[in-house]
Amino acid sequence: MPDPAQVARDTDRSVLVTRHFDAPPAKVWQAFTDPALLTRWLLGPPGWEMHVCEMDVRTGGSYRWRWRNAETGEEFGFTGQYTLVVEGKRTEDTQTFDQGNHSQPMGDPTTNIVTFEGTQDGTCVTSRMIFAAPEQMEGFLAQGATDGMEMSYARLDALFADEA
């Protein structure tokens, strides 16, 4: 079982996520870039499913992802443009958040850089999310923290309901 993902604020405007997988880079690349495979694992928070996944993975290509909450019908998504694709090794894209009817607008597009590096026994994937300005990252973090607290409170509510 690989070590859990490492998440860190690596600069004042970027977040870096690092994870190792016990599979060769070609396979991991396929799972990240083939919509039929991506939709099987990139689910997001519990209760959400990815119902739109269109990807043209080449430099200059674009993608469109949308998630839906089966219970509430809420939706959100991302659209993006690939600024660089190095087959099997690296993608760079500019991503715009589409808040749908779920969340708050997130401001300027973010830049994502994902690398796939072969190791002795698998692949190391790094994902770096770069915000347009430090203020936008802090805003994103603050908004996420609020959402996270709501989720925790909802779990507490459920726990208390069980005990009653």
Place this chain on the structure above:
Amino acid sequence: MSVLDRRFAALSDPTRRAILERLGQGAATVQDLRDIAPISQPALSHHLKVLEAADLIETSIVAQTRPRRLRPDALDEMNAWLARLQTIMEGNYQRLDALLADMPDTPDPKE
């Protein structure tokens, strides 16, 4: 400006982030903090004032010194979010582990 605005402004400066990182390891006096960056004492005092106004640090009084320390809740919100991001992504990645184990081996096109 709201506290949140003041925090954003305070965190946008690299010297102030360096001060926060140093205080993350424990309380420090102005004297201790002078090693962080080649800046004048007035400039350092100004940065400390900005951080204090943003509720990120506080001043205590110990004998003749006034060490600064991180406020315990200063970065909680942001760290809480990172922890949540980690949980969501790790959940996705564990599904990916299972998927990778199920996928047939594909020859590397470059080999």
